[in-house]
Amino acid sequence: MAWGKIKISKQDRLFSKYIRERDNWTCQACNKTFERNTGLLDNSHFMGRRFYATRFDEDNCEALCKSCHLKIGEDPVKHCERIKKKLGTRRFNKLRFKAKNNLLKANQFENEEAYQEIKLKYKKLLESKNYG
Ligand SMILES: [Zn+2]
DSSP states (O other), X not given: OOGGGSOOOHHHXXXXXXXXXXXTTBOTTTOOBOOTTOTTEEEEESSOTTOGGGTTOGGGEEEEEHHHHHHHHHOHHXXXXXXXXXXXXXXXXXXXXXXXXXXXOGGGTSSHHHHHHHHHHHHHHHHHTTOO
16 A cells, blocks of 8 residues: 555544544454554555545445454455445545546645534544543
8 A cells, every 4th residue: 555655634634533433442344342542453445545535435435453454455345345335336436536537636625624624523523522
């Protein structure tokens, strides 16, 4: 995976925190649960980060442990099938279409307004769990 080529922004970091909290610090592939705010879970993007239209799309992201995240590369077909099952065929196809037919500019998805929106969602999520 070409991690090195894509710059991770503050919006990426915040969205990653949000996704891991949403998924209750549980790996969505092996169901193992981790302590909050540890670095042992990743925010995995189904369609890679370079597809801006789905970079901050909740359907495109899930918490995966380091081990399962690595396994994706070893068996992408299995990963694909699991995501398809999870989202349902319609949502799955919609997600891929959205990623690949993005004619908008990156700043359409990454800007101060989008950042504040994620921040608010994250705050509400924490409050709903009494972490606020
Ligand atoms: Zn796992």
